[in-house]
Amino acid sequence: MSTGAVEPLLREALSTASRAAHLLVACDFDGTLAPIVAHRDDARALTPSLDALGLLTALRDTTVAVVSGRALRDLADVGHLPEGVLLVGSHGAELGDDEPDHDVVARRDALIDAVRSVTAGVDGVDLEPKPAGVAVHVRAAARTDAARVLDALRAGPAQLPGVVALAGKEVLELSVVSADKGAALEVLRRRATATATVFLGDDLTDETAFERLLPGDVGVKVGPGVTGAEHRVPDPHVVADALALLATERAAWLARS
Numbered sequence: 001m002s003t004g005a006v007e008p009l010l011r012e013a014l015s016t017a018s019r020a021a022h023l024l025v026a027c028d029f030d031g032t033l034a035p036i037v038a039h040r041d042d043a044r045a046l047t048p049s050l051d052a053l054g055l056l057t058a059l060r061d062t063t064v065a066v067v068s069g070r071a072l073r074d075l076a077d078v079g080h081l082p083e084g085v086l087l088v089g090s091h092g093a094e095l096g097d098d099e100p101d102h103d104v105v106a107r108r109d110a111l112i113d114a115v116r117s118v119t120a121g122v123d124g125v126d127l128e129p130k131p132a133g134v135a136v137h138v139r140a141a142a143r144t145d146a147a148r149v150l151d152a153l154r155a156g157p158a159q160l161p162g163v164v165a166l167a168g169k170e171v172l173e174l175s176v177v178s179a180d181k182g183a184a185l186e187v188l189r190r191r192a193t194a195t196a197t198v199f200l201g202d203d204l205t206d207e208t209a210f211e212r213l214l215p216g217d218v219g220v221k222v223g224p225g226v227t228g229a230e231h232r233v234p235d236p237h238v239v240a241d242a243l244a245l246l247a248t249e250r251a252a253w254l255a256r257s
């Protein structure tokens with residue numbers, strides 16, 4: 001395990017959190033466990049991060065969750081996460097296995113039709129349907145097309161009644177239900193009766209989770225950008241180091257206590 005890239009202040013914060021009566025470790029997926037790649041189906045979590053999450057799930061009084069913008073089913077397929085990791089999809093809209101009700105599906109389909117009327121014929125734009133919405137990826141589009149499509153989506157489909165827009169990395173997500181990772185984190189924390197939470201995320205959509213952290217919790221922003229998190233690591237490789245450190249320290253603490 002290499003922990004050299006984990007800053008001393010973060011090491012200290014993780015060490016303190018590792019001694020919590022009940023620890024919740026929650027991670028974002030894309031850009032945090034898995035490096036960002038050109039196509040969403042090719043994203044894979046780094047093996048050392050999966051190993052560390054596996055170690056953490058095996059510990060008593062420790063809850064591990066991945067809270068992603070991806071649809072729950074997609075997260076389960078792409079994630080290859082260790083057994084015991086709780087999966088939360090669609091930015092918190094999918095906290096369990098419940099299928100969305102008919103009204104949500106009908107409104108989602110109408111939303112996707114409206115989105116298609118904006119994106120039809122634009123090269124490099126990729127639609128990712130989700131149970132309650134759609135993500136419009138513009139990573140592969142010409143920059144002028146990407147800007148034009150995003151503006152048209154914000155002015156059009158995003159204004160439909162009940163539609164919520166969330167901007168991410170080269171993506172605009174439109175949903176017919178309102179959800180955010182901060183609210184999902186609250187639910188996880190309550191269910192786990194966690195006394196300390198460690199949350200790691202890289203995107204704007206992770207900021208609602210950082211906002212909900214309490215004294216003694218640890219928020220870790222991955223990569224550059226403005227954040228409310230107290231700590232930062234440069235990339236998913238150092239996320240793996242931080243998770244490994246946390247797993248080792250918690251195992252040692254539990255063994256002693």
Ligand SMILES: O=P(O)(O)OC[C@H]1O[C@H](O[C@H]2O[C@H](CO)[C@@H](O)[C@H](O)[C@H]2O)[C@H](O)[C@@H](O)[C@@H]1O
Nearest residue numbers: 029030036037038040043068069070169170171
């Ligand atoms: O909350 P996350 O787990 O970070 O999910 C956020 C979105 O991730 C995916 O899109 C992003 O990652 C892709 C693969 O690296 C990248 O190609 C894309 O540009 C990024 O926006 C996913 O496809 C979305 O559904 C998630 O909401």
